[in-house]
Amino acid sequence: MSQTRAELTTADGLPVRFTVKDGDLFVHLLGDAARQTVVDGLYLPSRTRVHDLTSGRAAHHTPGRQGSVLELPELLEPSPVRALRLHPCPPPIGD
Secondary structure (H helix, E strand, C coil): CCCCCCEEEEECCCCCEEECCCEEEEEECCCCCCCCEEEEECCCCCCCEEEEEECCCCEEEECCCCCEEEECCCCCCCCCCCCEECCCCCCCCCC
């Protein structure tokens, strides 16, 4: 039996929260995320599309040792929360 966790952290220790709606996974990075960010344990299939809702632009991802490496678009000003939409929703963590 797998467990789905709604809370994780980035490799840099930033808190991360998740929500799901209409087949999309929303990732909320709670703090000023680095342009290259890894959410520990979040491995995305290559077909997953990532849209940075904070910047309004696409974000790229590549496989990493601790989880997928997210290449986030540059922001004009820092944001206290960064929201990402992942489609389609990847399998639950632990599957």
